[in-house]
Amino acid sequence: MGMTMTQKILAAHAGLTEVKAGDLIEAKLDKVLGNDVTTPPAIKVFENMGAKDVFDRERVIMVPDHFTPNKDIKSAELTKCMRCFAREHNTSNYFELGQKGMGIEHVIIPDNGLIFPGDAIIGADSHTCTYGALGAFSTGVGSTDLACAMASGSTWFKVPEAIKVVLIGKPSLYVTGKDIILHLIGLIGVDGALYKSLEFTGDGVRELSMDQRLTISNMAIECGGKNGIFPVDEVTLEYIAKTDPDRFARKEFTVYEADADAEYSEVINIDLSEVPLTVALPHLPSNTRPASEVKDMKIDQVVIGSCTNGREEDIRTAAELFAGKKVADGVRCIVIPGSQRVYRKALDEGWLAIFDDAGCVISTPTCGPCLGGHMGILAEGERCVSTTNRNFVGRMGHVKSEVILSGVPVAVASAVKGFVATPDDM
DSSP states (O other): OBOOHHHHHHHHHTTOSOOOTTOEEEEEOSEEEEETTTHHHHHHHHHHTTOOSOSOTTTEEEEOOSSTTTOSHHHHHHHHHHHHHHHHTTOSEEOOTTOTTOBOHHHHHHHTTOOOTTOEEEESSGGGGGGGGGTOEEEEOOHHHHHHHHHHSEEEEEOOEEEEEEEESOOOTTOOHHHHHHHHHHHHOTTTTTTEEEEEESGGGGGSOHHHHHHHHHGGGGGTOSEEEOOOOHHHHHHHHHHOHHHHHTTOOOOOOOOTTBOOSEEEEEEGGGOOOEEEOTTOTTOEEEGGGOTTOBOSEEEEOHHHHOSHHHHHHHHHHHTTOOOOTTOEEEEOOSBHHHHHHHHHTTHHHHHHHHTOEEOOSOOGGGGTOSSSOBOTTOEEEESSSOOOTTTTBOTTOEEEEOOHHHHHHHHHHSBSOOGGGO
16 A cells, blocks of 8 residues: 555655654654743753754744743743753744744744655644645644654654545636645544644646645645645645755655545545635634634634744735725724734835725734734624634633624734625625
8 A cells, every 4th residue: 555645754754665644653853843831841851851962953933923022921921931941952944023024933934944745744733734734744743742853853643544635627716725724624623633644636737836835735724634745746846945945956855646546544536726715704713604704703803823823924915905005994903914924024115005095903923812922812702803813712812702703814814894704805
């Protein structure tokens, strides 16, 4: 029996010729990642186990993004702990506030060229599955596993089964990667891919930009996926050639393809032309509806940003749709570019001026309101349309607030109209 893309990457990193679903393996890692929430506990474990140094100062990545700029004393102490550890071990990839490469971890890591096809990476953050968009294996772990990996450069895995998601056709106008992944989650449920690899394929893949693929892989975890992975094509190669031209020129990456006889637990076919503008109503990402069916839902706030939809393409689309429009009375709209680089692009291109003219609040790059941290917390009874990735009870504030997940076009239209809306309503 052949192997899937994920299985081939894991086999290579475990020094094995083949693996099958259910195998327990130990694999070497190309990168390990932590943020300001998950790294401080990992540092305590690292020190308690007697580790003296990180396995490779260039392969340990630390990004303060969840509560930065620090919202209070406790968050400042967490970031200080991580900052001091990075200095002590002279790590190359600590991203301080204001640096050109700084931003939300899952936006800056691919954009800074830290992940290439065939890599294996773990991160103490569930949305580490984002990097599968580049043909890499990436998944989230806990802080204890992060600590061990920082010291050893390896970790254990149970090789996952795989679901093959065949994308065909071309998306309709304004339908984005967010709509596609919400549509899939709505089909299979929040545990429909539990500890399985979502492997995307089909001629529809070529219709998706890299930013859209990153969004789709990012939310593989929202249906329980161990990882979400895309094949490497010309879009991938063009992207990595820009993010790290030297590594690309040295061809320091490996392109893996699933075998024709690879085994899948399920095959799901999605005609992209039939995917509507989609929202997920409270309180699960699987509670999906076509946006056109819920236009009577009034809102108090809109958030555009996050590791799911804070990339350059997202912010550009928001600016194009906001041009000449105004945020509705009684609605707050917060725009959060996903990185310092995206923020500067928005500044240079005049997108920030468009947002300001429309009546939006513009934030420095941060996870902020996505996890109920800061920069847009909801009060009791308030409802928000958000381009973030989760809408659980209390996710963005009060347990009696509500979050509706959407893509950028629906979010902008909703901000302008004051209720859940689509671009045609503007």
